[in-house]
Amino acid sequence: MREVVITGVGLETPMGNTLEEVRACYLRGESVVSEFPMGTSDKPRAASWIRRDVNQGLPTSLVKMIDRSVVLALHASDRVMADAGLVPGGFDPFRVGVQVGCGVGGVESMYTTHQALALKDHMGPFAILKQLPNAPASHISIRHGLRGETTIHTVACSSAASALGGAFRMIRHGYLDQCIAGGTEAPLGESLVRAWEAMRVLARVDPENPAATCRPFSKNRTGVVLGEGAALFMLESEEHARARGARIYARIAGYGAAADAAHITLPDRTGQAAAMRAVLADAKLAPSDIGYINAHGTATAQGDIIETQSTREVFGADAGRIPISSTKAIHGHLLGGSGSIELLSLLIALNDGVLAPTVNLDEPDPECDLDYVPNQARTGVHIAAAMNNSFAFGGSNSCLILTR
Amino acid sequence: MSELRVKLLEIIASYAPPDAKPEAFAAAKTIKDLPLDSIALLGAFDEIEEQYEIKFAGAATPDMTIDEFEAMLARLIAAKDA
Numbered sequence: 001m002r003e004v005v006i007t008g009v010g011l012e013t014p015m016g017n018t019l020e021e022v023r024a025c026y027l028r029g030e031s032v033v034s035e036f037p038m039g040t041s042d043k044p045r046a047a048s049w050i051r052r053d054v055n056q057g058l059p060t061s062l063v064k065m066i067d068r069s070v071v072l073a074l075h076a077s078d079r080v081m082a083d084a085g086l087v088p089g090g091f092d093p094f095r096v097g098v099q100v101g102c103g104v105g106g107v108e109s110m111y112t113t114h115q116a117l118a119l120k121d122h123m124g125p126f127a128i129l130k131q132l133p134n135a136p137a138s139h140i141s142i143r144h145g146l147r148g149e150t151t152i153h154t155v156a157c158s159s160a161a162s163a164l165g166g167a168f169r170m171i172r173h174g175y176l177d178q179c180i181a182g183g184t185e186a187p188l189g190e191s192l193v194r195a196w197e198a199m200r201v202l203a204r205v206d207p208e209n210p211a212a213t214c215r216p217f218s219k220n221r222t223g224v225v226l227g228e229g230a231a232l233f234m235l236e237s238e239e240h241a242r243a244r245g246a247r248i249y250a251r252i253a254g255y256g257a258a259a260d261a262a263h264i265t266l267p268d269r270t271g272q273a274a275a276m277r278a279v280l281a282d283a284k285l286a287p288s289d290i291g292y293i294n295a296h297g298t299a300t301a302q303g304d305i306i307e308t309q310s311t312r313e314v315f316g317a318d319a320g321r322i323p324i325s326s327t328k329a330i331h332g333h334l335l336g337g338s339g340s341i342e343l344l345s346l347l348i349a350l351n352d353g354v355l356a357p358t359v360n361l362d363e364p365d366p367e368c369d370l371d372y373v374p375n376q377a378r379t380g381v382h383i384a385a386a387m388n389n390s391f392a393f394g395g396s397n398s399c400l401i402l403t404r
Numbered sequence: 405m406s407e408l409r410v411k412l413l414e415i416i417a418s419y420a421p422p423d424a425k426p427e428a429f430a431a432a433k434t435i436k437d438l439p440l441d442s443i444a445l446l447g448a449f450d451e452i453e454e455q456y457e458i459k460f461a462g463a464a465t466p467d468m469t470i471d472e473f474e475a476m477l478a479r480l481i482a483a484k485d486a
Contacts, residue, residue: 059422064447122454125446 004171006347006402007178007246008234010080012072013341014048014227015331017079023348026356026377031211031330033225039190044205046213047188048227048332065126066135067106068186068228073136074143076230080180081144084234085246088145097148097176098137099167100232101159101183103336103392105152106131108189136184140232148176154336157296158257159183160231161339161390161398165255167235168400177240182340184230196226203299214333215360216297216326217304217368224298227332231340250350250402253385254283260395267303267391272310275397279387280314283401287315290322290401291383292349294342295372296391297326297358298333305367307391312370323381325373329359339390339398346386346402353381405430408481409474412452416440419448435473436466456481 011017014032015025025032036047054071055063063071081087086096109130116122129135134152141150149170153162160183167181187193196202203223206212214225241248256278260271280287295307304326312319327345334341345356354377361374385403392398413429416438420429424439432438440448449461458480464473 061419061421061444061447064419065443124450125443129443 001172002174003238004168004235004252005238005241006233006249006252007236007241008080008084009249009347010076010078010083010232011230012050012054012075013229013231013331014050019344019348022344023352023354025330026345026348026354029357029359029376031214031359033211033213033227033332035210036188038193044207045193046203046205046210046225048225049188050228065129066139067109067130069102069105069184070136070139072186072228072230073100073184073232074139076182076184076232077140077143077180080232080234086234091178093145093147095148095177096146097167097170097179098140098146098150099153099163099170099179099181100137100140101153101155101161101163101336101339102133102136103154103156103159103185104187104192105133105154105336106135108186108192111189111191140180146180148179155396155398156392156394157333157335157338158390158392158396158398159336159339161388161400162257162396164233164235164339164343164400165257165398168252168255171235171237178234178236180232181235182230182232183334183337185334185337186228187226187335188228193226196224201300202226212360214299214329216295216299216329216358217365217372218299218361219363219365221299221301221304221365223300225328225332227334229331229334229337229341231337231344233340233343249347250404253285253401253403254279255398255400256280256282257396257398260397262395265393267306268395269306269310269313271395272307272389272391272397273313275399276310276314276387276389279399279401283385283403285385285401287318289385290315290318290387292346292355292386293322293324294345294356294386294388295324295326296389297328299326299328303391304365307389308368308370319370321371323355323371323373323378325356325358327356329361330356339388339400342388343400343402346388349381349383349386350402350404354379355381406474408478409470412474412477415451415455416448419444432470434467434469435464452477456484458484
């Protein structure tokens with residue numbers, strides 16, 4: 001089995017598009033969630049969204065046939081290719097794959113299509129292309145000429161983690177040398193936002209301070225805040241990376257996944273604990289080796305408590321010692337993209353000794369009684385291994401461990 | 405070149421790949437000469453139909469000349485406006 005490392009980072013996020021900007025965001029302890037205007041409705045909404053015109057920089061002819069989730073992924077893919085130092089003709093295209101997680105993808109485009117059908121009896125010729133579930137991965141493959149295995153992972157909120165895990169295994173077992181992996185999501189259209197509202201999953205907007213709407217592990221948390229963005233990484237066999245003198249950000253030490261087999265929405269501590277144990281076993285690490293965890297931490301009433309319980313179950317006496325944060329309070333919940341945007345906090349913790357805070361955590365829930373790094377980033381921290389948790393609707397749990 | 409043809413070629417060009425040469429549009433004699441693949445061409449036809457509130461897509465064939473295409477659209481637009 002080969003060792004797998006990360007040799008490139010490519011972002012298109014509301015926090016910024018470089019690791020430096022993301023780290024600065026953590027250090028400021030500020031959420032990029034803000035008031036989110038939607039359609040003609042005057043109902044207050046909050047979300048984390050990208051303000052620049054992301055269609056700039058892509059061919060108009062392409063933008064016309066793709067969903068926004070693909071647009072974000074393509075920008076991130078340009079940046080990860082550049083950051084990893086891959087230039088056309090400089091790599092074997094058959095040995096570079098694409099594994100992308102995307103939970104809802106073109107659903108918003110589907111809604112727009114159906115609206116045109118209902119209101120104008122019109123069906124555009126790009127309707128299928130805009131909804132194509134594998135479009136994010138395929139367009140990345142096409143744009144950069146990557147001919148290795150190209151797959152989309154649709155596992156709700158574990159999509160990106162599943163994609164990263166899949167890429168990790170493909171490289172580890174020799175099927176690929178390099179792979180763009182991560183996630184993308186653009187769920188801020190009217191149909192999706194209202195669908196989440198109808199499910200009563202979204203947080204009540206803080207009228208005084210919309211940035212304080214998402215409050216993971218807080219006593220006064222009220223639910224999820226949606227966000228959009230894409231975060232992609234270049235995964236590579238260590239041998240291949242060293243041979244070409246690539247910069248190495250971190251090592252992927254393990255991937256573990258397990259199912260709740262319990263309920264379509266309610267999380268289950270046994271399934272979560274099984275995924276955490278699986279990744280520890282895969283990485284050949286003990287709970288005491290883990291120096292930081294990025295929690296799933298969606299700020300739902302049940303979810304945060306159950307994650308606290310499952311973490312206690314796995315880490316035992318070490319649970320109280322390990323700094324844990326939910327960065328969703330900063331960048332919102334990217335659904336299928338969450339596992340990749342959250343992996344950034346592991347890279348920054350390992351490389352810069354900066355632990356991302358859980359912002360808006362002024363009054364902790366007594367049932368969420370671990371060290372959730374409230375409000376302020378910690379600096380000067382030396383850790384050797386960090387874990388990321390992604391727990392999805394449907395009970396699909398995926399965890400990753402990075403080491404130096 | 406008529407105002408209509410300029411507009412039509414402008415819409416069609418917005419569906420072309422970035423490496424399409426601008427002169428290829430004016431030089432095209434037939435629809436199949438246009439530097440677009442079939443799905444992109446369908447997109448362009450759809451936008452033309454939407455913009456001018458007409459329907460023609462099935463009638464535009466690969467061998468139709470651009471002159472015939474323009475004339476057909478001019479007739480449809482005139483009929484709609486009549």
